Amino acid sequence: MTLVTDVRLRRVLDSRGNPTVEAEVTTESGGFGRAAAPSGASTGEYEAIERPAEEAIAKARELAVPRLEGQVYAGDQRGVDAALRAADGTENFSEIGANSAVAISMAAAKAASDVLGAPLYQHLGGAFRGDEYPTPLGNVVGGGEHAADATDIQEFLAAPVGAPSVTEAVFANAAVHGAVHDVLAERDLPAGKGDEGAWAPSVSDAEAFAIVAEAIDRAEDEVGFEIRMGLDVAASEMWDAESGVYEYSDTTRTSEEQVDYVAGLVDDHDLVYVEDPLEEDDFEGFADLTDRVGDRTLVCGDDLFVTNVERLQRGIDEGAGNSILVKPNQIGTLSDAFDAVELARDNGYDAVISHRSGETEDTTIAHLAVATAAPFIKTGAVGGERTAKLNELIRIEENA
Numbered sequence: 001m002t003l004v005t006d007v008r009l010r011r012v013l014d015s016r017g018n019p020t021v022e023a024e025v026t027t028e029s030g031g032f033g034r035a036a037a038p039s040g041a042s043t044g045e046y047e048a049i050e051r052p053a054e055e056a057i058a059k060a061r062e063l064a065v066p067r068l069e070g071q072v073y074a075g076d077q078r079g080v081d082a083a084l085r086a087a088d089g090t091e092n093f094s095e096i097g098a099n100s101a102v103a104i105s106m107a108a109a110k111a112a113s114d115v116l117g118a119p120l121y122q123h124l125g126g127a128f129r130g131d132e133y134p135t136p137l138g139n140v141v142g143g144g145e146h147a148a149d150a151t152d153i154q155e156f157l158a159a160p161v162g163a164p165s166v167t168e169a170v171f172a173n174a175a176v177h178g179a180v181h182d183v184l185a186e187r188d189l190p191a192g193k194g195d196e197g198a199w200a201p202s203v204s205d206a207e208a209f210a211i212v213a214e215a216i217d218r219a220e221d222e223v224g225f226e227i228r229m230g231l232d233v234a235a236s237e238m239w240d241a242e243s244g245v246y247e248y249s250d251t252t253r254t255s256e257e258q259v260d261y262v263a264g265l266v267d268d269h270d271l272v273y274v275e276d277p278l279e280e281d282d283f284e285g286f287a288d289l290t291d292r293v294g295d296r297t298l299v300c301g302d303d304l305f306v307t308n309v310e311r312l313q314r315g316i317d318e319g320a321g322n323s324i325l326v327k328p329n330q331i332g333t334l335s336d337a338f339d340a341v342e343l344a345r346d347n348g349y350d351a352v353i354s355h356r357s358g359e360t361e362d363t364t365i366a367h368l369a370v371a372t373a374a375p376f377i378k379t380g381a382v383g384g385e386r387t388a389k390l391n392e393l394i395r396i397e398e399n400a
């Protein structure tokens, strides 16, 4: 019933206005799934390869589509993903592009859930999923690679840990985002928005902490539950390998100084989540920081682990981090992403599901977060391509 009969690929726009790959998978019994690849700006060096959309589509049509149509069952996700890997023939999807691979992988999952008549999270996670929801991490102020002339730290995140439901949490993050706007206006600080919809004022990181703390206080008064703060430092983007220091606008820090600095931030701002506090090769620095603050905050590897089980295993062996960011397009298939989630969970690491800075209206990651009972999902706070996922979480919670 779920034999794949048709795979179509096309270019569509992502939220930055760049072309990305959209895939459609149809099955023998008429099941249909459509999905689109996201795209990073602050990409990790060890990620699977994204090819220009047109090239990725041409290569996938030539090499992958013949191995899928009439050959694999959409309900057999591992079979679909193995066919994609075999068609590509490289470790990192550099032939067909991880963008083609992930779009097809996700579209096949949707086609299978369509045939089953079950929501995607249930097809992916099983009958006993759907009763645990992630806390959304809402990007409210940011800079780094996502906005020019703004903060050094890439993302200041609101984490509504006290929310009674995912729906309340989604609205709480929007309230913080709105309150940041008010605080900026009161301080006469003009600000546009970065790639993920976060405010991108031209302020120091210290000032951004004060602005976000004030906005969170106001939003907490409004919603009546606890909202904490998190960060994506995206430290690889600040790392200067030649001089061996992190370059901030106003200073430089060695690896040891960076560990001290971030440990101080965790305590000063009661951070619940810190992503990529060190650069992507500094397993040792991650381990030091995890030793110091891992009992009270998530130390999450994004560029460090790139959703890759080999890199995650190294982190587990060395005590680097206590959490992994899971981005399906970093590794190329849903099967690989699930393997990363399972390895994490088996070793006491939390798996946090994430969007990319370049997104589409695709909602797969909302279902992935519910399917894996992820503690957090990072998918922005506002903006159509972000609210597509947030609104899907609201619908999932309501069983709508």
Ligand SMILES: C=C(OP(=O)(O)O)C(=O)O
Pocket: 039, 040, 041, 042, 043, 044, 232, 234, 302, 354, 355, 356, 357, 358
């Ligand atoms: C979402 C992120 O940004 P990008 O997609 O640009 O890697 C991130 O770094 O976590």
Ligand SMILES: [Mg+2]
Pocket: 232, 234, 275, 276, 302, 303
């Ligand atoms: Mg990151």
